[in-house]
Amino acid sequence: MKKTYSYTQKIIQFFAVLLPIFITQLAIVSTGFFDTVMSGHVSEYDLAGVAIGANVFFPFFGSSLGIISGLTPSIAHLYGARKYSIIKFVIQQGFYWSLLLGLIFILAGFILIPYLLPLLKLDDYVSYVFTHYLIAMAFGICPIFLAGVLRNFIDALGFTKLTMFITIITVPINIFLNYVFIYGEFGMPAFGGIGAGIGSAITYYVNLLLNILVIINIKPFCMYKIFTNFPRPSFYEWKKQLSIGVPIGCTLFCEQSIFGVVGLLMTVYGTSVIAAHQAALNFTTLVYMIPLSISMAVTILISYELGAKRYNDVKQYAHLSRLFSLIFASGLAAILINFRRSIAALYTSNPDVIELTTIFLIYAVIMQVVDGINAPLQGILRGYKDVKITFYLAVLSFWLIGLPCGWLLAKYSTWGPYGYWLGLIAGLLSGAILLMLRLKIVEKKYV
Template identity: 30%
Template structure:
């Protein structure tokens, strides 16, 4: 157990730091644009929600490269990894075309949201600028998926920290103006983001040609056209993965939209609880990515028993750490909320929600780590169905019934925002245990194949 935990931790901590750097990007944007104008801040919030949905859905598809490359790495089929990377870059080209059209022509989405005229112009400008940065984001996702597959997450972490250091001065210059550049507000923030995204993509591709760790892969040794067999294999795994990411994002987004009906104070309390949950989520996410890499490498080397043991230890590690976080949250809850807001009404609204987050986080850790482990086995369709039933059906549907007291028989303490958070917690518990049971069946089948081979 401890040996496996050490291996997982060695890969997980750079991923965690990189993920926290990504969170810091959003915090910096919100804080700086908020100082420029309220309209630009609202446009940033709306535009970000649209962009993130597109970005997560498309990059989720490209994440399929990680388990594929990790299994090939475990099997020491290095030249095939280079071929998969080239195919993934072709796939990124197709996806960036789709994403660019959605972001550059967001009229249907904005009309659906009934955006006021004053907000429409700024949101449109924000999204159209980000459309030009999406190709770079997709290319960098190919790079990050490959480095994680090879067990080299520090190569991503270093670039993400460097990007974070550039973010503040670029934002300051482009949002507020200076050195001959006019103040651009929210669109300036988007311009800073795409500058950084293209820098990351270019540096990432250069590293693929320069570093020794990539030399055996011969990624750019020759040109090749798309190969349908490999493209289809990546899409079969990637599309369900992208959908599962979208289900997670949209379930939370719609929960916020419903909770907004209870007023600004309740929504502010929900935002605090959601932010606490998002920060805590980074740890099990990092453990899941690290465990997935090690499990996929073991599967590629046909060490199926080791893969099962690594999976179990990774899941257990994430849940135990989550339990520690939950206890800390229960004890420090008043201090944490006080750090977010001096408003007593908002603090009172957040207090019961952060209490629920303590339990929510434990189940969140279980589901995300198990989902990543299953992806190492190249299994994604059934987990996506589990997510849809649990997060949309139980989480959103159940939250609506509880939150709005449909039927009039719900206890008061289960209505309002609390109802949505309780239902969401239950949905994560269902998803987590559902994925765990399914993983046990998948891993047993691999062991049975080993047993049959030994008998023969």
């Protein structure tokens, strides 16, 4: 990254950071996409088991990675301020607490899942796929958390193309491993939906290895000598890092967990509705990578400019991010609404599930447009390190507005399961309005 002097230069630098992040994020979520699609072609029961497992797993997984992503604005700020000597220490301390976070994640899963199972009232086979998919995924938690620290280091210095290449390499590996373990190839037994968890967990180890190779061998990262002279754990530094990371992770949890809770509430409508809901939500997650990537890119750029104390440039990047996010989200939504039946057919050959998925996708497209407003605002505020208020606003909009509205519409109107999606849209829209108001307050501090 470098100082820019015009809007044209800012647009070029913005896309230089954004495009690799977008491809990286698309590749990351493709893990869940291929898990779901490939399991769905085994049976609707495998699809439902993996779908419910994903609803439980990914909100906690995503929020944990969100905690680790708090390293990005911190490192980018240090890089912009040219405080290079501190960066190594920050990353090494990040290794310590991210590994501990991974172990806590795994332990919590093994303790809590047995209590959750009776509440879900799943078919026996769906329950079997659900639990064993999660067990398989647990083996990949620690390596992907450690890889997350390295990824944030690479991104914070502006080398987002490298993380893009790393993730792109892992996608075909993940697809191949899914194929082997789901369908039983090359002498392996056919694990069905459980095989998706096995393939993904192995892929996480590959991702860690590739990140390590980059950090050791490629400049400027090798110059930091990250893997030498590890200091003792510094609980003071952990507190500093987690004071930024935890609110970010909690905000992501508020967003992602509400989708998981809605997925669990859908279980009362039967296996076909579960499968259709998850298929629509899964595809929406892919599309959401555009505003999410814009959010991540603007966090890096704003943190860098704040470190250099170029406040006018900060506001210009904020404006660009909001404009591009809304343009892309609206344009893509217009295209997707016309191809929703073809999209539904990607997930299953069951005509009833296809019909339900087609309807769910209409709501998903509306939600995508609102996300185009919401996501860049979050990225801008993270760049300012204004993360606590953002978390409180997420709780208010998703859990005190979105979920209650959805539950009321589902229970006491003719909308049925679609009422939950209307509630999600209401939560996102209220969140966007609140974030806009918060950004106006924060920007006044840097006038």
